[in-house]
Amino acid sequence: MTTSAEVHYERLLAAHYTWMTGGDLHAAAEEQTALLRELGVSPGPGPAPARAVDLGCGPGAQTLALAALGFFHITAVDTNQTLLDELALAAAGTCAPDAPDTPDTPDTLGSAAPAIRPVRADLRGALPRFTSPGGVSAIVCMGDTLTHLPAKDDVPALLADAARALAPGGRLVVTYRDLTRPLEGTARFLPVRNDAERILTCFLEYRDADTVEVHDLLHVRTPEGWTLHTGSYPKLRIGTDWLADRCRDAGLEVVHAAPGPRGLHVLVAVAPA
CATH class of the missing domain: 3.40.50.150 (Vaccinia Virus protein VP39)
Structure with a gap:
């Protein structure tokens, strides 16, 4: 969302x-x-x-x-x-x-x-x-x-x-x-940081000339296993x-x-x- x-x-x-x-x-x-x-x-x-x-x-x-x-x-x-x-x-x-x-x-x-x-x-x-x-x-x-x-x-x-x-x-x-220069294909997927407990990756979706949608995917390790937290927001170009x-x-x-x-x-x- x-x-x-x-x-x-x-x-x-x-x-x-x-x-x-x-x-x-x-x-x-x-x-x-x-x-x-x-x-x-x-x-x-x-x-x-x-x-x-x-x-x-x-x-x-x-x-x-x-x-x-x-x-x-x-x-x-x-x-x-x-x-x-x-x-x-x-x-x-x-x-x-x-x-x-x-x-x-x-x-x-x-x-x-x-x-x-x-x-x-x-x-x-x-x-x-x-x-x-x-x-x-x-x-x-x-x-x-x-x-x-x-x-x-x-x-x-x-x-x-x-x-x-x-x-x-x-x-x-x-x-x-x-x-301002759109990335294409898999180049839109950007690793942010990861360690034994967390993994954060984002990918970019170009909406229009002024904005890009940033989708964040955060995996967090819990005692029950990995959980995925997601969200997205616009950034200005x-x-x-x-x-x-x-x-x-x-x-x-x-x-x-x-x-x-x-x-x-x-x-x-x-x-x-």
Whole structure:
């Protein structure tokens, strides 16, 4: 049965997400720290030093990486509570208490200790809700999160929000899978991960020019034998040139757009000074 990405993660993937992405959240955070540092992400000086937003944070690999890079206040947004709880556990001692649904201001930042603020919210509209114009020096939307938005028109709207939220010189980092070229035949079947207890495979079904249906098949070993859990959801088909053009339409300068690690493409855009 086809569902939204949010429902699919709630029903199937969230409980297995860290396992399917390697199984070691802190090792993943170290990898992301190195990648973001290489892409020029840093707190930096200016009117909004050391504030960052992680859109689609999941269990928090990028959030922890931003903290390691020296960001003072990180708002981590996701639609899934299971993943936000995992982030809170991993970042124990640095998570801020629940705060009002208002943009960050100097008064809400507290004192000297760094703080991670997990927020359960739709990514669409999250930036104007939780930040002030020009109020952050970095926004990351990584791990193929962008392709989970419900419609392609949601992408330029999110980029426009990012352009307003970033301080001059602030950076937006996006990683995503480019699914614009259809795979054919058995190449559509993609092994994700397997071990003695779990096997996850997906296959792709191209619906139209803008979306591909992702079907996940998860086998889990139980005392009674193997059980199969299935589900599917649509992903957006986003190409590098299209995404770069939408960034420019939003007033951002694209400074990097190239293939990156784990089959993901990486795009970095900067707010003009």
